[in-house]
Amino acid sequence: MAIENNNPLEQQNNPDRNGSNGDATTASTRRRKKPRRDGKGSNTKTNNPTTTKSGKSSGRRGGKGQAGTDNQALSTAVDPNLAASDAADDAAAMAEGGIKAVGNQRIIPFMKIEKPMALLSLFMVIGSIIAIAVNGLNLGLDFTGGVSADVRYEQPVEQVAVVQALADNGFDDAVVQYLGTREELLVRLPPQSDNVDGLNTDLTQALALPNNTATISNVNIIGSQVGNEVYLNSVMALVLALVCMLGYVALRFQFKLSLGAVLSLFHDAVVTIGVFALFGFPFDLTVLAAVLALIGYSLNDTIVVYDRIRENFRRVRGITPEQTIDLSLTETLRRTIMTISTVLLVVLAMLFLGGEGLYWFSVALFIGLLAGTYSSTYIASSIPLRMGLSRDDFIVKVKPEFEEEIVTFNDPKMFEQDNV
CATH class of the missing domain: 3.30.70.3400 (Alpha-Beta Plaits)
Incomplete structure (x- = not known):
């Protein structure tokens, strides 16, 4: 069906051009002057790429459009090729385990391989604990005297x-x-x-x-007694850091997220120390300083992800919690890649150019950076999800005693004044 008028809004608001529904002044008053809900004018023009916004411009330009006609017809039919392409994109996205976001950006389904990654993390933690218990740490002079x-x-x-x-x-x-x-x-x-x-x-x-x-x-x-005191103080410092991180994330975000953050930090520390115990690398105060620095770095990376998770739970509607976490991880992926790349450049420079004094410090940082990036994606995000994280955890609920009573006042005279 084709419409010869160049303004579809005017035709919709003026169904009778002969004045059967009122004069031209009344018709122009009824005309919608604000854009529709899509913010771009008529929904017909927005959803149908073949409508004649180009036809209007071609008419103003003297017929330089299609076939050089003076009045270009408006087509109201939806392009079947475009609809088929959108349907194919939706089907492909759902087949990959993701959904479509703003701007047709696909969401990476991180949580689709959550269970294999959880088993891998459990295997690494248990293996590290066994290596520490069996082989022990090759303690440096700071601990042994x-x-x-x-x-x-x-x-x-x-x-x-x-x-x-x-x-x-x-x-x-x-x-x-x-x-x-x-x-x-x-x-x-x-x-x-x-x-x-x-x-x-x-x-x-x-x-x-x-x-x-x-x-x-x-x-x-x-003496060895001083070394034992240093060793115990180091362990206490590590435990105290984890407890403080638990309290901070619980107050800043939510307890489910804080538990996931602390478990991911524990995973990073245990895996790094376990690698040193497995291969017999020397463990001194510089390595301990690297482990404490890794806790701070990994927590910072986790906080960025948690902040986006909280924002998307409040902002995005109609998707599951798993898809919300996938969306948050996808949106922070570029930042994570840029951060880990720049930090690894510095660590590798210290590893190969820093000399003997910074060698094992750099090795501990390198191992912990890889473990921390992995744990921020799968451990810190999957554990709260399995604990039932949902949108209700981030919505501030008003207590009944603070709810305002809504009073409705119906005055018949008010309606009479409106009718007049």
Whole structure:
């Protein structure tokens, strides 16, 4: 069916052009002057791409449109090819386990493989706990005690040369770190004899390099009791950090989300420590600092996801909680990829260019970053979902005593005034 008039709204509001329903002034008053609910004018023009908005413009331009006609007809039929394409897109999206979002952006069905990922996480946590219990941690000198010495050279020196010189003189498993400059170093050794004077003399001879004299300014002997106290304080710091994170997320968001966040942080810490126990990597205070830093990073990544989940539960209607979480993870995926990429660049730079002092710190960060990104997607989001997370958890409900009473006042004279 074709309509010869160029304004479909005028034809709908003026069904009789001969004035049977009133004069032109009354018809123009009835005409809708505001856009319809889609915000683009007539629904016919919006839903039908073949309507003559182009026909009107072609008429104003002097007939440069189709076939050069003066008055282009408006087609009200829906394009069957467009409808078939939309139906095919919807069917393909549902077959993939996702739905369509704003702008035809498909949602990645993260929760579709939730159960296999949960089994993988459980396997990694149990394996890490077994590795820690069976192999134990290769604790560094900070935990086991030993000898610490401040050394100053006349000329810059390499860490590898110092370690090799100590090993040649019978001081094995030495740890050498720079103290601000390449002339000042901190040397840490396993427990030695309690004779400080003899130890000072032996170290001075062992640290001497060709054409580069070493001077030892301070020698400290750290007992095993101090190392055990440091170890217990480290464990307490880790537990206290997790408890504080639980309280923060519970107050900031919701208890179901806080439980998922803490379990994901526990997963990251246990997996990182388990890898060190499995392969026998040295575990010292720098590695512990990396684990604590990972807890903060992983929580930050989880908070971003939780904030989007809360927003979508309040904003989006008509979809399941699982689809809401998929939508939130899809919307934050680009931010997650950019964040993990930039942080990994810094970690890899420290790993290969930071020297011996930052090597194991960088290794712990690298392992924890991978575990933290994975846990923010599957552990921190899937656990609240299995606990029954829904839209009701984010809606503020008004208590009955604060509800206002609605009073309706019907005055017959008011309706008479309106009719007049």
